[in-house]
Amino acid sequence: MRWIALLLLLLTALPLRGEEVIAGLSQNSVSLTVNFEGSEILIFGAVRRETPLPVDTALDVIIAIEGPPQPVVVWRKERRAGIWVNTQSQDIRAAPSFYAVASTGALAEILSQDADLTHRISPQLAIFEARGTGDASARATFTEALIRVRAAEGLYQEHEGLVDMQRDTLFSTRLTLPKTIVEGRYTARVFLLREGQVIDEFETFINVQKAVLERWLTNLAFEQPFLYGLLALGLALFFGWGASALFRLLQS
Amino acid sequence: MQIYLPIAETSVNAFTLLGVGGGVGMLSGMFGVGGGFLITPLLFFIGVPPAVAVATGVNQVVASSISGVLAHLKRKTVDLQMGSVLLIGGLVGSLIGIWFFNLMSQLGQIDLIVQLSYVIFLGIIGGLMLQESLRALRRANNPAARKRKLHQHYWLHNLPFKMKFRTSGLYISVFPPLLVGMGVGVLAAIMGVGGGFILVPAMIYLLGMPTKVVIGTSLFQVTFVAAFTTMMHAITNQSVDVMLAVFLIIGGVVGAQIGTRVGLKLRAEQLRILLSLLVLAVCGKIAFDLLWTPSEFYSITVPGRF
Numbered sequence: 365m366r367w368i369a370l371l372l373l374l375l376t377a378l379p380l381r382g383e384e385v386i387a388g389l390s391q392n393s394v395s396l397t398v399n400f401e402g403s404e405i406l407i408f409g410a411v412r413r414e415t416p417l418p419v420d421t422a423l424d425v426i427i428a429i430e431g432p433p434q435p436v437v438v439w440r441k442e443r444r445a446g447i448w449v450n451t452q453s454q455d456i457r458a459a460p461s462f463y464a465v466a467s468t469g470a471l472a473e474i475l476s477q478d479a480d481l482t483h484r485i486s487p488q489l490a491i492f493e494a495r496g497t498g499d500a501s502a503r504a505t506f507t508e509a510l511i512r513v514r515a516a517e518g519l520y521q522e523h524e525g526l527v528d529m530q531r532d533t534l535f536s537t538r539l540t541l542p543k544t545i546v547e548g549r550y551t552a553r554v555f556l557l558r559e560g561q562v563i564d565e566f567e568t569f570i571n572v573q574k575a576v577l578e579r580w581l582t583n584l585a586f587e588q589p590f591l592y593g594l595l596a597l598g599l600a601l602f603f604g605w606g607a608s609a610l611f612r613l614l615q616s
Numbered sequence: 617m618q619i620y621l622p623i624a625e626t627s628v629n630a631f632t633l634l635g636v637g638g639g640v641g642m643l644s645g646m647f648g649v650g651g652g653f654l655i656t657p658l659l660f661f662i663g664v665p666p667a668v669a670v671a672t673g674v675n676q677v678v679a680s681s682i683s684g685v686l687a688h689l690k691r692k693t694v695d696l697q698m699g700s701v702l703l704i705g706g707l708v709g710s711l712i713g714i715w716f717f718n719l720m721s722q723l724g725q726i727d728l729i730v731q732l733s734y735v736i737f738l739g740i741i742g743g744l745m746l747q748e749s750l751r752a753l754r755r756a757n758n759p760a761a762r763k764r765k766l767h768q769h770y771w772l773h774n775l776p777f778k779m780k781f782r783t784s785g786l787y788i789s790v791f792p793p794l795l796v797g798m799g800v801g802v803l804a805a806i807m808g809v810g811g812g813f814i815l816v817p818a819m820i821y822l823l824g825m826p827t828k829v830v831i832g833t834s835l836f837q838v839t840f841v842a843a844f845t846t847m848m849h850a851i852t853n854q855s856v857d858v859m860l861a862v863f864l865i866i867g868g869v870v871g872a873q874i875g876t877r878v879g880l881k882l883r884a885e886q887l888r889i890l891l892s893l894l895v896l897a898v899c900g901k902i903a904f905d906l907l908w909t910p911s912e913f914y915s916i917t918v919p920g921r922f
């Protein structure tokens with residue numbers, strides 16, 4: 365009897381294990397060059413299955429791209445003596461510098477709460493507040509504000525229904541990295557879901573790096589600030605003096 | 617064409633930058649003003665973080681004043697003694713300004729401080745310029761105007777540590793020029809300006825220097841203080857953006873050359889009114905942003921970034 369139960373269990377479990385997700389990106393590196401205006405990334409993939417397609421439940425895909433996390437401070441303005449001043453602040457231990465979620469349907473419908481908690485998919489869960497300061501509801505207001513402000517800047521994006529799925533097998537979506545993104549390793553995660561549960565996950569990376577000149581300038585500015593200052597002065601003196609010398613030459 | 621600014625970590629339109637540099641350069645060529653007090657706020661408006669705008673603005677001041685100071689040195693219209701005293705004050709002031717700037721950055725209030733200082737100073741300069749040019753216009757219509765006395769001695773000049781300034785023909789205490797220089801240094805560090813708009817009137821009315829050395833001496837002080845402040849910003853908070861500076865400077869030097877030529881052909885009084893109105897408009901815009909209820913009460917700062 366025991367082996368029959370085991371077999372039944374296996375059989376019900378099979379379709380879950382039987383589907384795998386494979387995905388690719390149009391580019392695995394983004395270079396912040398002189399004329400960088402933002403970048404569009406195409407994410408595409410396929411579902412591989414060795415068993416027949418289950419017909420009773422729907423297949424869904426969620427794609428999340430997350431930029432390198434950074435500590436941030438969220439400020440609230442209040443009117444003081446007529447002018448708007450930053451008065452209160454909340455430290456956030458780590459918040460992704462960029463976060464985009466695209467899915468085949470509304471997150472609330474295709475993703476169960478515990479799966480969301482395990483995999484930290486919705487943006488609220490990707491933000492780690494500093495513990496122990498203020499009461500929880502006040503902290504939540506600041507976290508919401510962080511998401512709202514970053515969403516307005518195009519840094520946090522939610523695109524429900526933007527993942528295009530064909531014949532329950534092929535899917536693709538396009539996400540835009542805005543011009544204000546920071547450098548670092550971006551994680552792209554692809555989740556395959558059925559009945560609100562994650563049945564397979566695929567992870568890949570995008571390297572965002574400043575191009576040679578920009579990289580060099582930033583490194584110089586932070587590692588050799590004295591030399592960088594001299595460079596800034598040298599350029600100012602060169603162009604300031606050079607231009608007037610040139611105009612004098614043109615005039616005579 | 618967008619251009620990526622590696623320190624500001626955003627991109628802005630290259631032609632907008634050249635336009636800002638060129639437009640302000642033209643004004644500075646026409647009126648002999650430095651223009652730093654217009655460049656920095658215009659950079660805020662196009663989305664450059666205030667800290668980067670200030671540090672890069674002061675770098676641009678070096679470029680816009682260097683050829684002037686060289687010309688004045690050649691013509692010997694620089695009071696080097698007075699210039700050095702003003703400079704010592706300026707360096708001290710710049711250090712104080714940088715310290716204050718970095719402190720306010722840590723407290724998350726630097727944007728407010730920069731904006732407030734701009735509202736106050738642009739309001740004062742714009743108002744004075746408007747008043748002055750209206751008066752000049754009236755005087756041009758009424759030639760029987762009184763002439764001002766060359767210079768007077770106040771109690772200020774009789775403080776201890778008197779020093780002889782040969783080129784200016786003055787024998788006054790070193791404290792007034794030190795304090796004036798210091799004030800200008802503080803402004804350079806906090807506002808990213810050269811400070812000529814404060815220095816020139818202070819030298820004429822407060823120190824009583826002869827007008828022929830005023831411009832050269834102020835340029836001398838401004839160039840060195842701006843250079844020092846650029847270095848200090850680069851070293852203490854890494855907010856100088858070279859890419860941004862190069863575009864502003866190229867626009868600025870070309871604009872200044874055009875402005876100088878245009879300025880010779882136009883009537884100055886009416887233009888001066890326009891300049892003062894422009895300054896007041898920029899002041900009004902910044903004041904409006906501070907006073908108007910914002911649509912978003914929250915903002916984000918990332919420690920170590922702008």
